[in-house]
Amino acid sequence: MLTDIEIARSVKLRNIADVAGEMGIAPDQLEIYGHYMAKVPVKYIDKGKMSRHHLVLVTAISPTKAGNGKTTVSVGLALGMNRLGKKTIVALREPSLGPCFGMKGGAAGGGYAQVLPMDKINLHFTGDxxxxxxxxxxxxxxxxxxxxxxxxxxxxxxxxxxxxxxxxxxxxxxxxxxxxxxxxxxxxxxxxxxxxxxxxxxxxxxxxxxxxxxxxxxxxxxxxxxxxxxxxxxxxxxxxxxxxxxxKDAFDPNLVQTTEGTPAFVHCGPFANIAHGCNSVVATEMALTLGDYVVTEAGFGADLGAEKFYNIKCRKTGLHPDLTVLVVTAQALKMHGGVDYEVIKKPNVEGVRRGLWNLDKHVRNIKRFGQSIVVAFNHYSFDTPEEIAVVRDHCINDLGVGFAVNDAFSQGGEGAASLARAVVDAVEHNPSGPLRLSYEDSDSIEHKIEAIAMGIYGAGKVTCDAPARAMLKRIYSLGLGHYPVCIAKTQYSFSTDAKAYGNTDGYDFQVRDLVIDRGAEMIVVIAGNILRMPGLPKSPQACRIDLVGGEIMGLS
Amino acid sequence: MLTDIEIARSVKLRNIADVAGEMGIAPDQLEIYGHYMAKVPVKYIDKGKMSRHHLVLVTAISPTKAGNGKTTVSVGLALGMNRLGKKTIVALREPSLGPCFGMKGGAAGGGYAQVLPMDKINLHFTGDxxxxxxxxxxxxxxxxxxxxxxxxxxxxxxxxxxxxxxxxxxxxxxxxxxxxxxxxxxxxxxxxxxxxxxxxxxxxxxxxxxxxxxxxxxxxxxxxxxxxxxxxxxxxxxxxxxxxxxxKDAFDPNLVQTTEGTPAFVHCGPFANIAHGCNSVVATEMALTLGDYVVTEAGFGADLGAEKFYNIKCRKTGLHPDLTVLVVTAQALKMHGGVDYEVIKKPNVEGVRRGLWNLDKHVRNIKRFGQSIVVAFNHYSFDTPEEIAVVRDHCINDLGVGFAVNDAFSQGGEGAASLARAVVDAVEHNPSGPLRLSYEDSDSIEHKIEAIAMGIYGAGKVTCDAPARAMLKRIYSLGLGHYPVCIAKTQYSFSTDAKAYGNTDGYDFQVRDLVIDRGAEMIVVIAGNILRMPGLPKSPQACRIDLVGGEIMGLS
CATH class of the missing domain: 3.30.1510.10 (Domain 2, N(10)-formyltetrahydrofolate synthetase)
Incomplete structure (x- = not known):
């Protein structure tokens, strides 16, 4: 199969003015960047239209270092739904140059389920x-x-x-x-x-x-x-x-297109481990104004991004997903089942089975928010039918949630047909009930932290270091106790220890510090050893990105 | 008179594709940013066409803190020449956000001689x-x-x-x-x-x-x-x-337009005090490919920008100006004539006369490079006819160089008519001879520094601090003695002391350090107390920039 950037280059892109025109936006209203990217003025947001459309949130189980392909599934799902005749727009987060030149790579999807032009999106994009x-x-x-x-x-x-x-x-x-x-x-x-x-x-x-x-x-x-x-x-x-x-200019959402020429908004918000990890409210609202369905994503596992999506973004805006799609990969299940990272691409049905506890915990958490769930098994070439069957059987028979395999990476929208049908079916016949948030605005900050740490992560107790306790006093004296909490924590474990795979229930949740984001109107909770500035690996991706004959190589 | 940004907003801009189209560049070859800015691929440079066209360099006498309006004169001159039927393109440097939010303000010209859209150019522009x-x-x-x-x-x-x-x-x-x-x-x-x-x-x-x-x-x-x-x-x-x-993308020159809809390239290179202070070679070459005349600028006074333009940019590329325009203001002359900065806007013929030594020294220096000169008196509303007459008389009768008044700030191209005629006349009938550089590649670094410090600035001797001496050894051991020198020095004085106005001839030129720019292929000479990171004033411009009713205020 071709690499991501080879596929990206092979796609004949539509002029972005045509993509916008189909949604009823005149070319002279766009701020165009090159031929394939544009900013759409926020004035196009229309709350009346939004309320008649459907929002689908894509989240995932706890990821490996390479992620679970949540963006790929989000794009693939939108492609599949468009093929079903549902006018669907995908609303994603912008990639950061940090991981792009570091370890994880870009964040514009992969294979035949990408947002394009991926090189521009992964590099400077529109400068936001x-x-x-x-x-x-x-x-x-x-x-x-x-x-x-x-x-x-x-x-x-x-x-x-x-x-x-x-x-x-x-x-x-x-x-x-x-x-x-x-x-x-x-x-x-x-x-x-x-x-x-x-x-x-x-x-x-x-x-x-x-x-x-x-x-x-x-x-x-x-x-x-x-x-x-x-x-x-x-x-x-x-x-x-x-x-x-x-x-001012950066605030307008960015319009690009998918590998199949359908509209995509990509705007702000990566890193659900150290930030709230959702794309901008204005981009989600713009997409909901212009599309019958909107597929959006929240970063890392559902303990991080989805929790913040519900408890911060939805709380502040009244947005509420009709459905949550939970992305699962055999690799991540094996990792959570105790299989060594080096061999998680090798067939191992028993490893997959032993990792199902992680899926179960995320499903339980998401259900607490009142959400209907479809599990999307993101298919990699080395996954075996037996591994898939284990997950399918568990989802349908044990958990009673929807299940579908996503092959959009290798097959584009066609490969997401069954996932798209499952999602549309769930939204139409079994949508989520009212969103149930984890805490009230009026609860104390300590209570809010406990609600997430103990209620979602499974911690046994919460302890606060001295700097956090001092900041807590500041928060109350400033009258900011009504803010939601945004927990900064490792994405690799339900605990605050990045290396603690497996069930960590009952662990001690250590709050190292609190940060008052009075402009964002939330309290950032620094838990465990999470770093708000990542480092580079010994062999960073920057050593493999190159310009060869005018073409960019090594972006993924 | 309206403010710069009010004038900028009052101009009906042409679509940038039309501006490019008139120069023979098809819209699909442009990388467009919004409706009024575009990047033109470097492949449009054509050395054959360049050689048939004329290059005019705009420089200035030693500036006040507010500058001499060199960019305004450059734009105005191009406007005036276009009105004479000469296809003229102005090629400028990009503004830095530092001075824009600090003290000096933006750098997109002023009044009716600006490059537009000035707000975008002064802020993030195309992200270069x-x-x-x-x-x-x-x-x-x-x-x-x-x-x-x-x-x-x-x-x-x-x-x-x-x-x-x-x-x-x-x-x-x-x-x-x-x-x-x-x-x-x-x-x-x-x-x-x-x-x-x-x-x-x-x-x-x-x-x-x-x-x-x-x-x-x-x-x-x-x-x-x-x-x-x-x-x-x-x-x-x-x-x-x-x-x-x-x-990769930043390397392509940016095309914008003037207040009168003529083409302008604005690309890289500000700060001739701490850098070489000229726009990019590719932008100058692109402009020379596409226009019969190109007006370009070099930063601060001729001791800084013009010297580097000749000795670095021209040396490396074979570019050679047909004429150098030297911008002079009554305010700067008064400052150099010992008048207090607070009252340099008040009429003071004698102050102007006492400051002519600064003009004379720059004229002598520019002549050494073999350049023909036209002095452009940049007219401010508070200048008196008597002040102008003193400068005119001195230029024509004492110095034997061309002279014209520039009123483009208040009148656009019409106000630069006589300057444009003087420039075209000089280029056609009295162009510069072969460019005479200040030193040979094969001269020692010490000799090169002396050639500029003593030959151009008027220093009596050059002394080197220990770090500079140590770096000198490095330069020779690496075999880099053939590089030109790029002297980082205050723009306010011929000396290395920013507060030493007046004649400083014979001063001691102190080299504090040397920086090897092996990629740029030059040696940066840190002289005196020059800082390569400026500070902000007590009341920075950032306190006056605002967004009012969706319109940007306070940019100049």
Missing amino acids: FHAITTANNMISALLDNYIHQHEGEGFRLKQKLWRRVLDINDRSLRQVITGLGGPGNGPISQTGFDITPASEIMAIMCLATSIDDLHRRIENILLGFTYDDKPFTVKDLGVAGSITVLL | FHAITTANNMISALLDNYIHQHEGEGFRLKQKLWRRVLDINDRSLRQVITGLGGPGNGPISQTGFDITPASEIMAIMCLATSIDDLHRRIENILLGFTYDDKPFTVKDLGVAGSITVLL
Whole structure:
């Protein structure tokens, strides 16, 4: 089979104006980037139309390092549904350059179920992440400058909370000291860089519902505390307007196309382990305005992305999926069944069977939210019929949920026909009931953390380190206890230990720190050893990406 | 009069495909960004056509903090020449977000002589600077990762030369320590950030003549020295291909339009004080392919930008201007005549007269390069006829160079009519002779520095600090003595002291350090207290940029 980028290149792309035109958007309303990408103004969102359309969430069991192919299934499902005559738009998250040049690769789907042009989407795309990085770091520069310029008048911050970001995996920026070299370069700060998807600006872009809301949220960003314990915000810095200006164009959702020429929105929001990991509200709403069905995704396993999709994105917007599709792979089941990572591509029916506990736990969790479920078995070439049969039998007979095999990677929409039928059938005849969230706004932050850690992850108890306890006091004194929690945790285990595969029920959930995202209106809970700035592996993908005869190689 | 952004908004823009079409470029060959910006593939460069066309360089006397309006004059001159029936394209440098949010403002011209859409050009434009920032910092991450992953095998760098960049004025990033927090985050480095225009990647983008040449130069970038004193390069890191991939789209020149709908290329290269400060070779060559006349600019005063234009850009490419236009303002002359900065907008004929020495020195310098000169008096509303008469009389009668007043700021191309006539007349009847460079490739680095410092700036002698002397040894041992020198120096004075106005002849030119740009193939000479990362003022422009009713305010 061809590589992802070879397939991407082999597809004859439609002009993006034609793709938009079919949805009723005139070419002069688009901000076009090249021939195949465009931004659609947020004014096209129409709540009346949205309410008549269907939303399907795609999530997954706990992934391997290579992921479960959730984006591939999302694209494939949309292709399959379009072939059934259902006008379906896929709404995805934008890839980060970090994993693209690091280990995991790009995030534009794979095989014959990709969003295109995949090289542009995986690289600079329409510049959204660059705008977010710039806005974040412009605030940093303006904040340090404010301190520098006003320290003669006695202004100082007791606690500076704002960090810089880059959309690069760079472990040596996790902890840095800035402002060295004398008072002309000050103030001296012990600080660090996170990866751009972890920026509060990213979360704000994902959750804001209009440019005015974006501006309001930017004003509210908490940068630190003064010596008299007053919060110091972007509004105090006087630059919310110029930061909004930097983000204005990036805020409009990006329209691209699938390998079969159907529309796809790709906008913000990767990394459900260190962020909320869903694409932007405006992109989902735009897709729901323009399509009868919308397939969207939430990052990593359902414990991370789907939980945040329901408890944060749906809570804040009133969105509610008609169905949740749970992606499962034989490889991931084998890994959860104790099979060594090196041999998970080898046939091992018993390994698959031993890993079903992970599927079961995700199914139980998703059902708690009141969701109907279809399990999508994402088929790899080395999976055996026996392995598939074990999962199919378990889903239908033991769990009583829908099941279908997805072959979109190798066959495009045709390979997702049975999955598409299962999804449409479930939405039409057995849709989800009302969304049941895990906690009320009015619950305490501690209760909210417990609701997720114990109720979803299976922790036995929650402990808080000193920095987290101190921040908890800040949260209550600022009157922010009504925010939802966004838990930053490893994607590899239900526990906070990335290496603890298998059942970890009853473990101790350690809260290391809390971050107040007052613009995004949520509390980020740093659990265990999760790092908000990834590192690169010994042999990064950057060593294999190349330009050969004008063609990009090595992107996947 | 309206503000720059009000004028920019009042202009009815042409679709960029029409602007390109008039130059013979088919719409499907363009990479379009929105309706008014496009990238033109470098394959359109045609050396045969170039040789039949005329190149005019616009430079200036030593500027005030607000500049002399060189970009405004360049655009105005092109407008005026187009009105004379000369097919003229202006080729400019891209603005940096640093000054745009800091003190100096944007860099897209002003009044009725702007390149448009000025808001996009001044903000993210087509993402070139973001691509350069990302490429630079991706190398940093890959380098630190290489050290981190290979230190167990004994790999270490004795000297790490590569620094990170951001396109932001951020003084607290000038000197930082990275890699803190334990061995998992290492290696620990004392390092820092420069502003993106100072990145060697920017210089490479400006000087590369093809994608293959870009790749070759990236491979050659010197990152540091190993403990056995061997150079360690991007090629050794094995990532030249992927870094080229990050820059591939950015390498194509950007086509926009002037306030009068004529074509303009705006591509890379600002900051002639800390970089070579000229737009890209490919943009200049593209413009020279497509226009009968090309007006291009070089940054700050002629001691900085023009010297580098001749000695670096022309040396490397064979480009040679038919004429140099020297922009002069009454304000700058008054400042050089000892008038307080606060009152340079007030009439002061005697102040203007006392400042003429600065004009004279730049004229002498430019003549040494064998250039014909037209002085363009850039007219501000508060200049008096008497002030203008003093300069006119001096240029014509004392210096024997062309002179014209530029009113394009307030009147567009009509206001540049006499300047355009003077320029066309000079090019047709009194063009420059062969370009005389300041030194030969084979001269020593010390000689090259002296040729500029003593020959152009008027220094009495050159002294080298210890780091510069050590680097000089490195340069010779690597066999790189044939590179030209790119001197980083304050733009406010011929000396290395930003506050030393007036005649500084005979001063001591202090070389603080040397930087080997092996990819850009030049030696950057750090002179005096010049900083490669600017800071923000107490009241930055960021406090005045805002989004009001969907319209951007405060950009200039």
